[in-house]
Amino acid sequence: CHTSGMLTPNGKEYAQKIPREELTHLILKLYIAWKEPLSHFNQHIEHHQELPDDSLSKAKQISNMVHELKTGVEKSMGIISNSLNGMASSEGTALSIRNEANMMSDSDFIHCFRRDSNKVQSYLKILKCRIMPENSC
Amino acid sequence: DLLQWPQISKCRSPEMETFSCYWTAGNFYNLTAPRIIQLLYKKSNEEDWKECPDYITSGQNSCYFNASYTSVWTPYCVQLASKNEVYDKKCFSVDEIVLPDPPVHLNWTLLNTSQTGIHGDIQVRWDPPPTADVRKGWITLEYELQYKEVNETKWKELKPRLSTMVPLYSLKTARDYEIRIRSRQRTSEKFGEFSEILYVSFSQIGIGCDHCTEEVEFPWFLVVVFGVCGLAVTVISIMLSKQPRLKMLIFPPVPVPKIKGIDPDLLKKGKLDEVNSILACHDNYKTQLYNDDLWVEFIELDIEDPDEKNRASDTDRLLSEDHLKSHGCLGVKDDDSGRASCCEPDIPETDFSASDTCDATSDSDQFKKPTEKEEDLLCLDRQDNDESLPRLANTDPQRQHRNTQSENSHPWAPFTDSVESPRPSVHTQITNQNSLTSTDFYAQVSDITPAGRVVLSPGQKSKLGRAQRESCTEQNFTMDNTYFCEADVKKCIAVTSHEENEPHVQEQSYNEDGYFTTESLTTTVANFGASTAEPPSSEMPVADYTSIHIVHSPQGLVLNATALPVPDKEFNVSCGYVSTDQLNKIMP
Numbered sequence A: 001c002h003t004s005g006m007l008t009p010n011g012k013e014y015a016q017k018i019p020r021e022e023l024t025h026l027i028l029k030l031y032i033a034w035k036e037p038l039s040h041f042n043q044h045i046e047h048h049q050e051l052p053d054d055s056l057s058k059a060k061q062i063s064n065m066v067h068e069l070k071t072g073v074e075k076s077m078g079i080i081s082n083s084l085n086g087m088a089s090s091e092g093t094a095l096s097i098r099n100e101a102n103m104m105s106d107s108d109f110i111h112c113f114r115r116d117s118n119k120v121q122s123y124l125k126i127l128k129c130r131i132m133p134e135n136s137c
Numbered sequence B: 001d002l003l004q005w006p007q008i009s010k011c012r013s014p015e016m017e018t019f020s021c022y023w024t025a026g027n028f029y030n031l032t033a034p035r036i037i038q039l040l041y042k043k044s045n046e047e048d049w050k051e052c053p054d055y056i057t058s059g060q061n062s063c064y065f066n067a068s069y070t071s072v073w074t075p076y077c078v079q080l081a082s083k084n085e086v087y088d089k090k091c092f093s094v095d096e097i098v099l100p101d102p103p104v105h106l107n108w109t110l111l112n113t114s115q116t117g118i119h120g121d122i123q124v125r126w127d128p129p130p131t132a133d134v135r136k137g138w139i140t141l142e143y144e145l146q147y148k149e150v151n152e153t154k155w156k157e158l159k160p161r162l163s164t165m166v167p168l169y170s171l172k173t174a175r176d177y178e179i180r181i182r183s184r185q186r187t188s189e190k191f192g193e194f195s196e197i198l199y200v201s202f203s204q205i206g207i208g209c210d211h212c213t214e215e216v217e218f219p220w221f222l223v224v225v226f227g228v229c230g231l232a233v234t235v236i237s238i239m240l241s242k243q244p245r246l247k248m249l250i251f252p253p254v255p256v257p258k259i260k261g262i263d264p265d266l267l268k269k270g271k272l273d274e275v276n277s278i279l280a281c282h283d284n285y286k287t288q289l290y291n292d293d294l295w296v297e298f299i300e301l302d303i304e305d306p307d308e309k310n311r312a313s314d315t316d317r318l319l320s321e322d323h324l325k326s327h328g329c330l331g332v333k334d335d336d337s338g339r340a341s342c343c344e345p346d347i348p349e350t351d352f353s354a355s356d357t358c359d360a361t362s363d364s365d366q367f368k369k370p371t372e373k374e375e376d377l378l379c380l381d382r383q384d385n386d387e388s389l390p391r392l393a394n395t396d397p398q399r400q401h402r403n404t405q406s407e408n409s410h411p412w413a414p415f416t417d418s419v420e421s422p423r424p425s426v427h428t429q430i431t432n433q434n435s436l437t438s439t440d441f442y443a444q445v446s447d448i449t450p451a452g453r454v455v456l457s458p459g460q461k462s463k464l465g466r467a468q469r470e471s472c473t474e475q476n477f478t479m480d481n482t483y484f485c486e487a488d489v490k491k492c493i494a495v496t497s498h499e500e501n502e503p504h505v506q507e508q509s510y511n512e513d514g515y516f517t518t519e520s521l522t523t524t525v526a527n528f529g530a531s532t533a534e535p536p537s538s539e540m541p542v543a544d545y546t547s548i549h550i551v552h553s554p555q556g557l558v559l560n561a562t563a564l565p566v567p568d569k570e571f572n573v574s575c576g577y578v579s580t581d582q583l584n585k586i587m588p
Helices: A012-017 A020-046 A053-080 A083-097 A106-131 B220-240 B244-250 B264-269 B272-280 B292-298 B306-311 B314-319 B363-383 B385-398 B406-418 B486-497 B502-511 B518-528 B580-586
Strands: B007-012 B019-024 B038-043 B062-065 B075-081 B086-093 B104-113 B119-127 B141-149 B165-172 B176-185 B198-201 B444-448 B454-457 B546-552 B556-561
Touching: A012 A106, A020 A053, A020 A106, A053 A106, B007 B075, B007 B086, B038 B062, B104 B176, B104 B198, B119 B176, B141 B165, B165 B176, B220 B244
Parallel strands: none
Antiparallel strands: B007 B019, B019 B062, B038 B075, B075 B086, B104 B119, B119 B165, B141 B176, B176 B198, B444 B454, B454 B546, B546 B556
């Protein structure tokens, strides 16, 4: 995956130890890194005749969700810190520009995307628990 | 036995923080020299294979990787090998092999029971597996509950849910139930192991009813059978019942076409007259009313051609004048209606009756008629004198259809008192010429219009006194005109009133076939009285013609006064009456 180079906590303890800002930064980076490849992938999938329509629609649906997620995260990041936005966007775009994303096969692409989406989900949950202290995380 | 190699059966992470791999040893392990099996693992970004750090924690033939060795989204590869051989290899990432532990602490509580106590609702609660850090949200679990009755074999499933409690509705209190729950990570598809079975028994809390064990099923079969039988019995009883009302209520009779007022039996018996009478009540039924039978009573008309009736008025034919419409084959037969009063039975009557053709009826015969009529008139003159006067007074109010002129009333009164000489008023304006009974007070049929209307003329009151003082001699009483104008007569009377006495008038009267009305006589009388009774002013003709509007045959005739339309200039209105041919011109 093209995002393999990112240093992300792979364990719960690590994720809990990271300060909140850094965690959000990571999340944002991931979103930005996946924004472009997803759109490319959408266009690529549309021309695929052998895939059933369900996959196509699902892929489009997912890309839209990712876009919305990114927007939401950016807004929430704006609440926390403005400075991080710029940094994240630069790194993310750097990652996304890379050709690795374009050279992956479809199955690898999907596999990578699934993994990263799972990662983001876990990070968001930890972040949520830490932001709202009533859950006694 | 087949040789089985050692295999890695599964690798599993219960909470996405640690994971374990399990393998099977195979059976050749016993056959050959005991070998040591190792599990080696390698992360994707490493080169060397490392050995399993913990062979014990997860049990035999297992390898346990604790949290320090676990990188969640990192691809791993493990392989089962002995010193020289690699038996099996597997690659995965930890987030893909997450299978949570089963939930713990299952319990149930009673929500409520039905009124009959047969059914009850319970709520089942549990705790998530303790290993999964659900609270911090590191992992999100879904739960699936399954339950069944104790002696059943198939489990009923509820759909997976995130909450750790679920209600169960409508459980039979008489039965015991078993409940089990399993969980899975929300984003994955595989479920973990089932929890321990939870036993639900209502009797333990004292609710189960032992006598409710039998199931009350609605006896649909019996209901249907009895319903059908009852319905059949009801229908049969209705059909066979003698009560027509009930029968009509259930099975109403189909209406048949029917004319109001007509009994079908009448038609069957052939009583056509009654049917005609009934039908005559309806306006559109007129045809058969004036059938030939009515005519036969008075005149035998040799009308074989039904078109004859329609072509010309009957009066024209009957009048038998020169200007009669041709080939009116009239055989006039006198009836006795007028004859009786006139008495002489030996008055010869020319029997013109001929149902046979009487084209041979010559004009001479026609001319004979007036003379005979004169005789008849004379006869009437003599006989009816006495009768006429009283009738004058009596029938005065009987006049129905005059447009009353006020001056008419005046002459009447003195006349009734003072007239001593009966002045016959012979009414001959009839279509039935031989019915001479009537005076002017009788309404007689004066015409039958081609439309089928019968025109009656009760008596001519009005006079057109246009011609005032002309000389009688100037008048040309044509014999062919059987009617003389009153005005003419009156004029003569007026002229000669001073000189002549009554016999003159009588003479005049003999010469004429016109009839006098009392008005003319009044004028005469007035003239005798040397008082110039002014002649009646020119009046418009009274609407003396009536037409039959409706014939209620058994009941009478409804006469409709038709105002005589203003005659044309050409119309000779010198006469106080109009002859029928003139009438035809003006009547529709």
